[in-house]
Amino acid sequence: MNSNKVRLQKAMADAGVASRRKSEQMIADGEVSVNGKIVREMGVKVDHSDKIEVNGMPLRSEKKRYILMYKPRGVISAVKDDKDRKVITDFLKEDVEERVYPIGRLDYDTSGLILLTNDGEFANQLMHPRYHVDKTYVAKIEGVLTTEEIKKLEKGIKFKDYTSAPAKAKVLSKDAKKKTSLVRLTIHEGHNHQVKNMFQAVGHAVTKLSREKYGFLTLDGLVSGKYRDLTRQEVALLKERK
Numbered sequence: 001m002n003s004n005k006v007r008l009q010k011a012m013a014d015a016g017v018a019s020r021r022k023s024e025q026m027i028a029d030g031e032v033s034v035n036g037k038i039v040r041e042m043g044v045k046v047d048h049s050d051k052i053e054v055n056g057m058p059l060r061s062e063k064k065r066y067i068l069m070y071k072p073r074g075v076i077s078a079v080k081d082d083k084d085r086k087v088i089t090d091f092l093k094e095d096v097e098e099r100v101y102p103i104g105r106l107d108y109d110t111s112g113l114i115l116l117t118n119d120g121e122f123a124n125q126l127m128h129p130r131y132h133v134d135k136t137y138v139a140k141i142e143g144v145l146t147t148e149e150i151k152k153l154e155k156g157i158k159f160k161d162y163t164s165a166p167a168k169a170k171v172l173s174k175d176a177k178k179k180t181s182l183v184r185l186t187i188h189e190g191h192n193h194q195v196k197n198m199f200q201a202v203g204h205a206v207t208k209l210s211r212e213k214y215g216f217l218t219l220d221g222l223v224s225g226k227y228r229d230l231t232r233q234e235v236a237l238l239k240e241r242k
């Protein structure tokens, strides 16, 4: 009977070690042992009777934690940085003992709403394109968008490796003197630098970017660098999305 067995990388992700993909890398790198033996190959299945160690530390089930953070600008959305820059988990206080990591990414110079968790399954679900979580950004751009350009952004921009899905764009304000504008853009994908690239594709450089909403979640009540736990209801609602 194999029914309670799960793949080693899933067991690691569930225990909050890292995302499933990162866990696979750790397995390949020889950092993981099962019942005292280093396992490097993929596909090994484990259950609660197996003794799993990561870098010699036993795997324990952590309490699942779901955190909403207001990421400051000038911070890497990762748990460590090889150039020793500030990372998002530096902002967590002692009340967060679990090994949480960000779900997706915001650029170093982008501020705003980002979720962190130690629930690998949850993170994978939310990052899956099928989930279609709307993400709303406010961008300060150079110049003023024409109606034609707004239409292009909304219809979808063709890039080398993908075409952006239909989006919503709204000009919030314009500064005629400085020749800049503030634009709200809602997309549900998460390609690298997608918002900046979309504006660039219609001829406007983004000079400041902030993520204001993630699905129904907002930054209400938070200031830059602060965080809160999601409520049970919020977690349940996010999990329900199919």
Ligand code: URA
Pocket (backbone or CB within 6 Å): 105, 106, 107, 108, 110, 192, 193, 194, 195, 196, 197, 209
């Ligand atoms: N799009 C970007 O260009 N940057 C981000 O950080 C997020 C979305």
